[in-house]
Amino acid sequence: MIKTLLAAAFAALVATTSFVSAQEAGLAERRAVAAYEKEQYPALQKKIQDAAGFPVPITVDWLSLALPGETEYYTHEEFFLKTIFEPLELAMKDVAQDDMGKEALKAKLKAITIHYADGGISASDYKQRVKFEDGTLDINFRPFTNGADVKDRADAITETLSAKL
Known part of the structure; x- marks a missing residue:
């Protein structure tokens, strides 16, 4: 029982800390994420939309992804690419592998939102x-965590979409 209480208290502390940190992105984080958004993101967005087979709107909450103290890593592929954008592209390719998948995506996927909020859920x-609710695919992956799990992330997106298309 004490372990359960301690685990719950720790989860609440981590969730609160992550929320506060994301909300208080400093100038360095804002600059670094703005540079990534301008220089790297357009090509990634195009890959995702090409994989989906149509120009699905993608909204990225960059400040929620801006982890304080880690600006030097933002351009490393393990930070955003391997943890968020590559899994999304792979999932879109998997779902849209044939005409049936492409049509289902086009008919039901209205938008994609990407953000990070701890919320007490393991990264x-x-x-x-x-x-995936009301036509919006919501992805809440923590950047720069478990960079080798590209397939696991892609599978989670594919399974969530496929179940509701």
Whole structure:
């Protein structure tokens, strides 16, 4: 029982700390994420939309992804690419692998939102961090965590979409 209480208290502390940190992105984080958005993101967005087969609108909450003290890593592929954008592209390719998948995506996927909020969910519980409701695919992956889990993240997105298309 004490372990459970301690675990809950720790989860609440981590969730609060992550929320505060994301809300208080400093100038260095804002500059670094703005540079990534301008220089790297357009090509990634195009890859995702090409994989989906149509120009699905993608909204990225960059400040929620801006982890304080880690600006020097933003351009490393493990930070945003391997943890967020590559899994999304792979999932779109998987779902849209044939005409049936392309038509289902085009008919039901209206938007994609990408952000990070801890919320007490393990960073590696990818299935709990992906939602598809009312035409919006919501991805809540933590940047720069478990960079090798590209396939696991992509599978979570694919399974969530496929179940509701």
